[in-house]
Amino acid sequence: MSQQHTASTPRTPEAPTAPRSGSGGLARYVIAAALARTADGGAVVAVVLLVTSSGGSGTLAGLLGACITAPHLLGPFVARPLDLAQDGRKVIAAACLLYATALTAAVLTYGHVPAALTGLMLAAAGTCGPLLTGGISSRLPAIVGPRLHTQRRAQGWDVATYGIGGTAGPSLVAALSGWVSPTAAALALAMGAATAAGSVLLLPFTAPSHGGDKTAILKPGATLGLIARTGHLRRTVYLTMIVALSVAALPITAVHMTKILGIESATAAVLTAAYGLGNLTGSIAVMVFPLTADPDRLMRRLALGVVAGLLTVTASPAFAVSVAAYALTGILNAFFFASTLAARTEYAPSKARSQVFIWVAALKITSGSAGTALAGSLTGVNVRLPLALGLVAVSAAVLAATVETRFARADEKRP
Numbered sequence: 084m085s086q087q088h089t090a091s092t093p094r095t096p097e098a099p100t101a102p103r104s105g106s107g108g109l110a111r112y113v114i115a116a117a118l119a120r121t122a123d124g125g126a127v128v129a130v131v132l133l134v135t136s137s138g139g140s141g142t143l144a145g146l147l148g149a150c151i152t153a154p155h156l157l158g159p160f161v162a163r164p165l166d167l168a169q170d171g172r173k174v175i176a177a178a179c180l181l182y183a184t185a186l187t188a189a190v191l192t193y194g195h196v197p198a199a200l201t202g203l204m205l206a207a208a209g210t211c212g213p214l215l216t217g218g219i220s221s222r223l224p225a226i227v228g229p230r231l232h233t234q235r236r237a238q239g240w241d242v243a244t245y246g247i248g249g250t251a252g253p254s255l256v257a258a259l260s261g262w263v264s265p266t267a268a269a270l271a272l273a274m275g276a277a278t279a280a281g282s283v284l285l286l287p288f289t290a291p292s293h294g295g296d297k298t299a300i301l302k303p304g305a306t307l308g309l310i311a312r313t314g315h316l317r318r319t320v321y322l323t324m325i326v327a328l329s330v331a332a333l334p335i336t337a338v339h340m341t342k343i344l345g346i347e348s349a350t351a352a353v354l355t356a357a358y359g360l361g362n363l364t365g366s367i368a369v370m371v372f373p374l375t376a377d378p379d380r381l382m383r384r385l386a387l388g389v390v391a392g393l394l395t396v397t398a399s400p401a402f403a404v405s406v407a408a409y410a411l412t413g414i415l416n417a418f419f420f421a422s423t424l425a426a427r428t429e430y431a432p433s434k435a436r437s438q439v440f441i442w443v444a445a446l447k448i449t450s451g452s453a454g455t456a457l458a459g460s461l462t463g464v465n466v467r468l469p470l471a472l473g474l475v476a477v478s479a480a481v482l483a484a485t486v487e488t489r490f491a492r493a494d495e496k497r498p
Contacts, residue, residue: 120248361413
């Protein structure tokens with residue numbers, strides 16, 4: 084496919100508004116997204132450490148941690164204001180400020196107010212989480228412009244901010260909790276979210292997609308129906324969900340594989356770090372060598388790449404091979420994630436783009452949580468069973484997507 088393809092081709096119904104700020108807009112975007120996602124990525128660790136370090140039970144720590152993660156599932160219902168807004172930057176900035184305020188209030192009052200009230204404050208923060216993740220991503224196409232090559236490179240940067248958030252957030256919390264306290268760590272995250280609010284307001288302004296006709300903006304249920312009816316978006320959703328469910332087993336499996344490999348359990352951190360570094364390496368590769376093929380085809384091929392990575396992890400006979408396999412899977416999953424961002428950008432209609440981004444993100448988080456829980460229950464039966472089921476599930480999803488695509492093409496050729 085030529086790099087001159089733009090988001091206004093037939094497979095991209097409506098092109099995003101072209102930016103006027105050049106690379107400066109992308110730089111500001113990366114700063115804002117990294118700050119917001121670092122706060123979101125580290126908050127649950129900070130909450131758990133806050134509870135356990137103050138003598139709270141593991142059950143309470145888990146419940147309060149769930150209060151900040153579970154509301155991400157409400158993402159599609161908080162996304163519509165983003166599509167309705169005259170200036171989407173203000174909606175995201177307000178979400179960042181509310182996240183920072185609610186998290187600060189929760190950690191400063193913990194132990195002095197009923198746990199239920201702390202949970203409500205954390206839930207308020209968690210409800211803003213989708214706007215800090217998928218909501219910010221939905222702004223990127225309009226910032227970088229309609230050229231395919233530029234968008235794909237920018238999506239590599241976006242993948243990197245997710246990797247930074249998922250790595251730097253927990254790492255920052257662990258470090259500050261040891262040096263100062265979990266409360267200080269949580270406050271640092273809140274400060275990062277508040278700073279992200281200011282950074283978001285510095286992003287280039289883009290005209291609202293509704294063009295003044297707010298009645299054209301779909302409601303959450305209608306957006307989900309649109310996704311279900313649109314082959315490209317439907318395949319994006321189920322491939323994203325199945326891959327997320329499968330790779331979620333990797334951290335859990337890492338702990339149990341150390342026993343099989345005859346090494347210390349603490350060494351599992353090396354495996355998970357290898358996966359994280361692989362993910363970051365993959366996102367850098369996408370920046371340098373942007374993906375230029377059709378997103379629908381890319382997703383299927385790269386999902387098979389994740390299958391190859393999971394198969395390598397499953398069959399690893401030695402620790403060194405396992406480290407390399409985890410890194411390889413991280414690289415391939417970064418490529419796959421970039422292809423799903425491209426699919427959301429190019430296949431979602433502009434009047435529902437924010438909602439499509441956040442619907443996919445919410446379903447991905449749900450699948451990842453289910454994958455973690457499933458892996459935890461299956462490793463007791465066999466350490467490699469979650470990985471084996473994962474690679475079979477992804478292979479089946481790719482097969483289903485391939486068959487569906489061929490039927491769609493056959494229908495298009497019929498007179």
